[in-house]
Amino acid sequence: MKNTKIEIVGRGNVASHLFKAISHFADAQIVNPHSLESLRRDADIILIAVTDSAIVEVTRRIDNLCSNPSTIIAHTSGTTPLSAIDGSRHHTGVFYPLQTFSKQVELDYRQIPFFIEGDSEETAEKLSALASCISTRVQIADSTQRKSLHVAAVLVCNFVNHLWALSDQYLQANNLDFDMVRPLIAETFQKMMHHNPKDIQTGPASRRDYVTISSHLESLSSFPKIKEIYSLLSESIIQTCSKNIKI
Amino acid sequence: MKNTKIEIVGRGNVASHLFKAISHFADAQIVNPHSLESLRRDADIILIAVTDSAIVEVTRRIDNLCSNPSTIIAHTSGTTPLSAIDGSRHHTGVFYPLQTFSKQVELDYRQIPFFIEGDSEETAEKLSALASCISTRVQIADSTQRKSLHVAAVLVCNFVNHLWALSDQYLQANNLDFDMVRPLIAETFQKMMHHNPKDIQTGPASRRDYVTISSHLESLSSFPKIKEIYSLLSESIIQTCSKNIKI
Numbered sequence: 001m002k003n004t005k006i007e008i009v010g011r012g013n014v015a016s017h018l019f020k021a022i023s024h025f026a027d028a029q030i031v032n033p034h035s036l037e038s039l040r041r042d043a044d045i046i047l048i049a050v051t052d053s054a055i056v057e058v059t060r061r062i063d064n065l066c067s068n069p070s071t072i073i074a075h076t077s078g079t080t081p082l083s084a085i086d087g088s089r090h091h092t093g094v095f096y097p098l099q100t101f102s103k104q105v106e107l108d109y110r111q112i113p114f115f116i117e118g119d120s121e122e123t124a125e126k127l128s129a130l131a132s133c134i135s136t137r138v139q140i141a142d143s144t145q146r147k148s149l150h151v152a153a154v155l156v157c158n159f160v161n162h163l164w165a166l167s168d169q170y171l172q173a174n175n176l177d178f179d180m181v182r183p184l185i186a187e188t189f190q191k192m193m194h195h196n197p198k199d200i201q202t203g204p205a206s207r208r209d210y211v212t213i214s215s216h217l218e219s220l221s222s223f224p225k226i227k228e229i230y231s232l233l234s235e236s237i238i239q240t241c242s243k244n245i246k247i
Numbered sequence: 248m249k250n251t252k253i254e255i256v257g258r259g260n261v262a263s264h265l266f267k268a269i270s271h272f273a274d275a276q277i278v279n280p281h282s283l284e285s286l287r288r289d290a291d292i293i294l295i296a297v298t299d300s301a302i303v304e305v306t307r308r309i310d311n312l313c314s315n316p317s318t319i320i321a322h323t324s325g326t327t328p329l330s331a332i333d334g335s336r337h338h339t340g341v342f343y344p345l346q347t348f349s350k351q352v353e354l355d356y357r358q359i360p361f362f363i364e365g366d367s368e369e370t371a372e373k374l375s376a377l378a379s380c381i382s383t384r385v386q387i388a389d390s391t392q393r394k395s396l397h398v399a400a401v402l403v404c405n406f407v408n409h410l411w412a413l414s415d416q417y418l419q420a421n422n423l424d425f426d427m428v429r430p431l432i433a434e435t436f437q438k439m440m441h442h443n444p445k446d447i448q449t450g451p452a453s454r455r456d457y458v459t460i461s462s463h464l465e466s467l468s469s470f471p472k473i474k475e476i477y478s479l480l481s482e483s484i485i486q487t488c489s490k491n492i493k494i
Contacts, residue, residue: 240413
């Protein structure tokens with residue numbers, strides 16, 4: 001792919017990580033969305049890695065600048081459907097890496113699942129070929145599946161991190177240190193990597209220990225939001241575990 | 248400690264892991280709570296690793312069987328206060344390992360934080376000495392601190408695992424595989440091990456992307472409990488992140 005021209009439009013973490021991964025094997029260039037004039041008019045693929053709400057506008061501006069009919073424009077968003085950009089005069093597709101990107105954190109790109117969609121089989125094949133140079137986990141997914149994956153990602157990543165943040169806040173308020181629970185988190189993570197999470201559920205709610213649950217809720221009286229979350233998640237665990245028993 | 252006699256009362260995972268860890272360096276014996284007659288009357292320390300609601304009754308029965316005044320009885324529960332057993336005619340204490348124990352999973356015991364409480368400084372010292380033979384992370388904590396740690400453990404371990412389980416259920420219902428999000432979870436975990444969780448919060452709620460949030464809630468209409476959890480946690484993230492901005 002040494003001669004394949006890939007433009008990556010964006011200024012954030014996704015854009016810089018994609019550029020880093022792609023520049024090893026293709027002729028890649030990162031382009032600031034505010035300076036689209038620097039786009040190469042003969043680009044093979046233009047990846048749009050901007051905030052969701054700007055995708056349509058950036059595509060429209062690219063359409064005004066470039067007219068190479070063989071160029072593929074692909075966005076990198078989980079939630080935006082392909083239909084948002086398929087009015088473009090270019091080929092269109094989606095190039096979605098299911099990962100959380102941070103500036104300073106090194107990643108093993110070969111492990112990142114990529115989900116590809118194209119306006120035609122040919123477009124999907126070209127985008128898959130590009131993704132396969134980065135990762136070993138490339139799959140075709142339509143806009144509905146990709147949205148489901150994004151919802152799941154919010155649950156397993158954003159919400160999980162928030163529970164850790166709330167716990168940090170609660171421990172600090174009690175003069176305790178979040179480091180004390182890190183080994184527990186590490187163990188919980190290791191178990192999940194090797195088991196189905198519903199098979200390894202532990203804790204007061206999973207054993208319907210209502211005495212402990214009430215006692216914990218009482219301890220949380222100065223933390224109304226955490227208390228609400230504690231109630232709702234305990235209720236949900238009790239519901240799930242009783243379903244398991246029925247099966 | 249080769250000649251120190253340690254009895255571990257219990258039949259569950261905590262009991263079997265404690266026995267495994269302690270038998271390397273002390274004269275340990277595991278005792279079924281239903282056959283307390285086999286307790287050695289000259290035991291130095293009796294660890295009670297039974298379900299919370301049975302701790303008081305097991306202590307009472309040990310009191311009836313043994314009368315060595317120098318024996319220490321310690322329970323291993325996060326939520327049960329020391330006061331629950333300090334009416335015993337023995338010395339009493341708490342020996343609480345903050346970890347999630349499973350039968351088949353090997354653990355690095357040296358990393359497990361142990362929280363110790365004693366009815367006297369001498370009792371606390373003896374229990375700390377025992378814990379220090381297992382782990383490098385031994386601390387004194389009173390019943391209130393221990394309860395806070397247990398609440399935090401439920402948040403960071405039980406609830407996190409439940410979010411993973413819900414995501415598994417949701418992905419399956421959409422013909423997708425939980426394996427697709429495991430690399431994302433691994434990355435989220437690695438970030439948390441090296442950063443303060445509130446500093447690495449990402450996702451639609453943290454950037455107040457209400458369009459994506461609404462669109463996700465719509466996708467969750469057939470999953471009312473997950474939808475409720477999605478709403479509440481997004482609300483909590485928005486609240487937390489706006490607090491950060493004010494600071």
